[in-house]
Amino acid sequence: AQKITQTQPGMFVQEKEAVTLDCTYDTSDQSYGLFWYKQPSSGEMIFLIYQGSYDEQNATEGRYSLNFQKARKSANLVISASQLGDSAMYFCAMREGLGSGNTGKLIFGQGTTLQVKP
Amino acid sequence: AAGVIQSPRHLIKEKRETATLKCYPIPRHDTVYWYQQGPGQDPQFLISFYEKMQSDKGSIPDRFSAQQFSDYHSELNMSSLELGDSALYFCASSPHAAREGVRGTQYFGPGTRLTVL
Numbered sequence: 001a002q003k004i005t006q007t008q009p010g011m012f013v014q015e016k017e018a019v020t021l022d023c024t025y026d027t028s029d030q031s032y033g034l035f036w037y038k039q040p041s042s043g044e045m046i047f048l049i050y051q052g053s054y055d056e057q058n059a060t061e062g063r064y065s066l067n068f069q070k071a072r073k074s075a076n077l078v079i080s081a082s083q084l085g086d087s088a089m090y091f092c093a094m095r096e097g098l099g100s101g102n103t104g105k106l107i108f109g110q111g112t113t114l115q116v117k118p
Numbered sequence: 119a120a121g122v123i124q125s126p127r128h129l130i131k132e133k134r135e136t137a138t139l140k141c142y143p144i145p146r147h148d149t150v151y152w153y154q155q156g157p158g159q160d161p162q163f164l165i166s167f168y169e170k171m172q173s174d175k176g177s178i179p180d181r182f183s184a185q186q187f188s189d190y191h192s193e194l195n196m197s198s199l200e201l202g203d204s205a206l207y208f209c210a211s212s213p214h215a216a217r218e219g220v221r222g223t224q225y226f227g228p229g230t231r232l233t234v235l
Contacts, residue, residue, distance in 0.1 A: 033221060043206055045161070045226035052221060091160060095222075103174035104212070105151060106224060108160035 002027045004094050006109035013082045014117050020067070021077040021112045023092030029053075032096045034075040035106065036066065039089040048090075051075055082116045089113050120144055122211050122227035130233045131199050139194040139230045143211030149173070150192040151224060152184060153208040161208060167192055168214055199234045206231050 003026040013019035025034065036048040051059045051066045059066040067076040079086055090113075093106040123142040131137050143150050149168045153161035163176035167186035178184075181199075186192045196203060210224035 035223065037226070043231065044228045045208060045210075047223055047225060050221065050223055095224075103166060103168075104149065104214075104222060104224075105163040105166060105174055105176065106153075106161075106210075107163075110160055 002029070002032075002094055002096055002107050004092050004107055004109035006092055006112050008112045009110070010113045010115070012115050012117060013079075013086075015084060016081055018078060018080045019082055019114065021079070021090050021092075021114065023075045023077065023109055025073050025075065025092075025094050027073075027094065027096060029096045032094055034066070034068070035093045035095065036064070036075075036077045037091045037093060038086075039091060039111070041088070045091075049077065079114075084116050084118060087114060087116045122209055122225055124207075124209050124227035124230050126230060127228060128231050128233075130235065132235055133199055133201065135199050135234075137196045137199060137232060139196070139207055139209075139232075141192045141194070141209030141211075141227060143190050143192070143209075144225055147211035147213055147225075148190060149212050149214045149222070150186055150190070151210045151212075152178075152192070152194050153210065153226075155206040155208065155229075157205070164194070196232075201234050204232060204234045 005024045032053045034051045038046045049061045049064045065078045089111045092109040151166045152164040155161040164178040166174045170186045184194045206229045210226045212222040212224045
């Protein structure tokens with residue numbers, strides 16, 4: 001069964017510093033997608049970045065980059081130049097490819113709370 | 119850009135009452151997913167629809183039902199509400215995975231916060 005693990009319940013980072021949020025996953029599927037979402041205290045779930053299992057390059061979106069290590073089954077989120085507004089809960093999620101009854105639902109990790117200090 | 123719309127944003131109900139949550143997906147997104155997020159927990163998949171047909175079902179209680187209508191909006195109906203149903207309910211939409219593959223990003227609505235007293 002697919003599984004996502006985020007081992008850091010909480011992280012602190014100084015404003016303008018970079019921070020890495022860890023995510024490991026487990027799947028027997030060859031085709032899958034990995035997503036990171038941000039959930040501020042207001043509750044909405046904001047899509048940040050996507051990495052496909054067949055993508056050869058690490059994904060980047062502005063200050064967000066994904067350190068994808070397929071052999072280690074890890075997909076860590078790197079936030080550069082942290083801002084106060086980055087303080088939020090961050091969820092790693094996985095979606096397996098179609099087939100074998102997969103229909104695209106997301107499986108989430110437990111989340112990591114990030115606090116940016118001024 | 120248009121986003122997923124959910125209504126109501128907040129809902130307070132008594133035990134054993136019923137509730138209906140509505141979701142309007144992003145235009146041209148034909149797949150809708152419902153997730154439940156309990157306090158301090160990660161979102162859990164409830165049910166999904168593609169082209170008005172149920173496509174997958176997760177750990178959704180039998181007291182809950184859902185459907186997708188011809189205009190692609192979806193409704194989650196919850197009956198005999200229990201205290202444990204208090205949660206944030208998200209609707210997400212995406213283009214169908216058959217066209218987008220695993221890339222079909224799910225965009226979430228703002229959620230409906232249900233409180234059962």
